[in-house]
Amino acid sequence: MHTLHVELGERSYPIYIGRDLLNDPQLLGAHLTGSQVVVVTNETVSPLYLDRLLAILGERALVTEVILPDGEQFKNLETLNQIFDRMMHDRHNRSTTMIALGGGVVGDITGFAAACYQRGVNFIQVPTTLLSQVDSSVGGKTAVNHPLGKNMIGAFYQPQAVLIDINTLHTLSPREFAAGLAEVVKYGLICDLPFYRWLQEQTPRLLAREEAALAEAIERSCSSKAAVVAADEREGALRAILNLGHTFGHAIETAQGYGKWLHGEAVAVGMLMAMELSARRGWIEPAEVVAFRDLLRVINLPVAPPADMTPGQYLDLMGRDKKVIDGRLRLVLLRGMGEACIVDDATEEELVSLLETFR
Amino acid sequence: MHTLHVELGERSYPIYIGRDLLNDPQLLGAHLTGSQVVVVTNETVSPLYLDRLLAILGERALVTEVILPDGEQFKNLETLNQIFDRMMHDRHNRSTTMIALGGGVVGDITGFAAACYQRGVNFIQVPTTLLSQVDSSVGGKTAVNHPLGKNMIGAFYQPQAVLIDINTLHTLSPREFAAGLAEVVKYGLICDLPFYRWLQEQTPRLLAREEAALAEAIERSCSSKAAVVAADEREGALRAILNLGHTFGHAIETAQGYGKWLHGEAVAVGMLMAMELSARRGWIEPAEVVAFRDLLRVINLPVAPPADMTPGQYLDLMGRDKKVIDGRLRLVLLRGMGEACIVDDATEEELVSLLETFR
Structure with missing residues (x-):
């Protein structure tokens, strides 16, 4: 495993790159502070990797799974609101950690949700596509699309950590x-x-x-x-x-x-x-x-x-x-x-x- | 006029408190950087103060007025999206300045819109109610409500300046x-x-x-x-x-x-x-x-x-x-x-x- 550091003062964070990181409870656990977790993923990724992620989460008081439809056309305010509805319904508070498990759409919308939910909660990226591993999971740009323009509504919001398990690329189309x-x-x-x-x-x-x-x-x-x-x-x-x-x-x-x-x-x-x-x-x-x-x-x-x-x-x-x-x-x-x-x-x-x- | 300073490092900003500030083009002009302005207000405040504000804006290439319905029940994601629709339709870009003219609802929703539009644009508060003058316009808490809780979706986002014209209190119910x-x-x-x-x-x-x-x-x-x-x-x-x-x-x-x-x-x-x-x-x-x-x-x-x-x-x-x-x-x-x-x-x-x- 290699670790890169994104140097942003108090918002610095590590990027872990390696094989089988989704089998390592230590790595993820080190960045989970509270007892509440929200995992956001999509219909394509959840059958492949959700169980593995849940297994390494360990015992948590509250784990909410949000499974979005797959596709850029769902990266909008309506989908964002569905995430908020689930989190409010399940009573997540400011100490919760949101984990984005999926590609760029999942990462961007989850990051933006984390930036806005109760004015900001912890956030971890687990990108499972090549594009999200090299691009959207690094740098803190989060957003949803507007009908008149891509990524027009969003925030700069840095994750606590990025976990890139290159094994996930074997299932990519x-x-x-x-x-x-x-x-x-x-x-x-x-x-x-x-x-x-x-x-x-x-x-x-x-x-x-x-x-x-x-x-x-x-x-x-x-x-x-x-x-x-x-x-x-x-x-x-x-x-x-x-x-x-x-x-x-x-x-x-x-x-x-x-x-x-x-x-x-x-x-x-x-x-x-x-x-x-x-x-x-x-x-x-x-x-x-x-x-x-x-x-x-x-x-x-x-x-x-x-x-x-x-x-x-x-x-x-x-x-x-x-x-x-x-x-x-x-x-x-x-x-x-x-x-x-x-x-x-x-x-x-x-x-x-x-x-x-x-x- | 008195000036208070909110000391937040690079996010510091002045609060101007005095009479007739809405007749002073200098004060507002000093905090308007670009040629694009969005004024967000509501149906109650616009007949009273919108013309005055527009008069002191001076010549701008693009001025968009967004007049929201009045009331806490409209402080939600739907209203926020209406602001984004207008801004996208009128082609506001990152150099635009959003001005909140009204009470706490207008200030909170406009501030949140400013935090998210293209990941953050300039923002000036012109609070016209006592509550917004002493509370919601100071401190950078912006938000909209969720059906299950107040101010649950939002951001910490500081304005460039706050203009408190105490004359506006004479029209308050x-x-x-x-x-x-x-x-x-x-x-x-x-x-x-x-x-x-x-x-x-x-x-x-x-x-x-x-x-x-x-x-x-x-x-x-x-x-x-x-x-x-x-x-x-x-x-x-x-x-x-x-x-x-x-x-x-x-x-x-x-x-x-x-x-x-x-x-x-x-x-x-x-x-x-x-x-x-x-x-x-x-x-x-x-x-x-x-x-x-x-x-x-x-x-x-x-x-x-x-x-x-x-x-x-x-x-x-x-x-x-x-x-x-x-x-x-x-x-x-x-x-x-x-x-x-x-x-x-x-x-x-x-x-x-x-x-x-x-x-």
Whole structure:
């Protein structure tokens, strides 16, 4: 097992990465302070891992299980309220600990519930998908979606600990696994070129789910994210580089209806768009865009956006992005391979031209 | 005008108290950073003060007015979502500033919306009721109610500034004004005995809404609250003393249906119960309880709880209180006049006996 530390002063916490962590009562127990626990999971994950988690919880005065329907389309205020209803009904108080067992949707909504329930209770992440292990479980961004935009209602709220049991990846569907790899590749592109080159080589091992390769990829992704978050917890500026591909990607997710495209799939295409724009500005070689498209194909990720989306639709949805400041859209591009930057000077013409290319 | 400072490190903010502050564009302008503003108010307050506020906002690129129905029964997730819908529809981004113009309900729900919208935007309080001026606008507690408990869903989120224009008190209904005085009296009881004695003397001047007396009462209340909050922002222990009368009071509000009893009315009776319990423990003189009941009568506040509530109902509702820790109910009592304390050793027998007395 490896332990990474996210350094955030009094809000610091450990990320444990290893095999069979869901069989280790000590690890979880060290972060459970009270006698009340709420486990939030979903219909897909609960038959696989809920019993194992309950077994390592040990004796607790009150354990509530909340099993949500599976999918991004349920990450909304109504589902959040269902969690609150259960907790109020079962009389959970401020000393309770909420555990998110599942992917990014479960983690985001549980974290937001923990941030708001009685103005804040303890929270532990047990991410079971590759995407949530490398992305959404690290950094304290919690949220639900609004019909007009992803993750628009939320809080910055750090967990007490993150437990990444890489064994859980063996039950992940190929589509979900590929979507997670999109976020792994992102870390290479934005801040770790050697890791990106390693990924270009090692993708077959990852796709075969070799544990040593998985552990390496997850550790390097989490440590990149932890470093960025430690430097800029509340997304003053630096942290925004983690959103490479996300502005285009969120527009796709919102336009298609939450849940139709997986987050990682939309981000993959969004990164391709951002790279193409970076190449047009002369910041990276066009050959890198071609090679990245090839990598997405190997992973079996989409390389084109939905055929029915118009440039006007993107511009409208991107205009609602959280990174818009006083009317100026900020985009994450690559100033070079392994080196992300934020620009706010993309013109409508430049964007329309780019988006037309991808139709 | 007087300025108090709530000292919370990087989250510190000023409270301005004075006459005609709603005619001063400078004061508000100094705390408005971006070109987008959302004013949240209610149907009662908007005809009185909204135009005045809009006038001092000056030229802004985007101003959204959200006018909520008036009443505690609307302080819920549905109303919160209506605010989000309007903000998303009008494309407010992270640089927007939300202004709460109204009483405690408007302030609590607007503050919570500001805490969650795009994970946090700027927020200014313009409280227009006595209760919100001395209580809910200071200290950063924001929340909405859950059907099973008051203020159960919320956040600690500090405003950029609080503007208390005491002129707004001249339009307050006698019932709302009396409810606000209950919270004023609370500060005397918990931590400022000279102030409590002053209030016993000066209540007629306050009831006549003499501005000098009002300014004095508001300043002393806010400075007591600011001192407590600065010492314990997230209610570790000390801050809980601000909840004198609130555990009983919240049970009354929840049982009667939000909005039937005003918060200050329920707290008044709750404080009477807490004083009676303190007297039974020999901590304060029984004569003080009698004198306090007389003071409530002078203010025209209730001195008895709803006739239909049973001890069992209180115990059930109080068992859901946020101050319950691992099953132990914590109550705020008076160890002496002007000196609150927290106890967790009240037995069911002691409480039932107390509650029976009040039937």
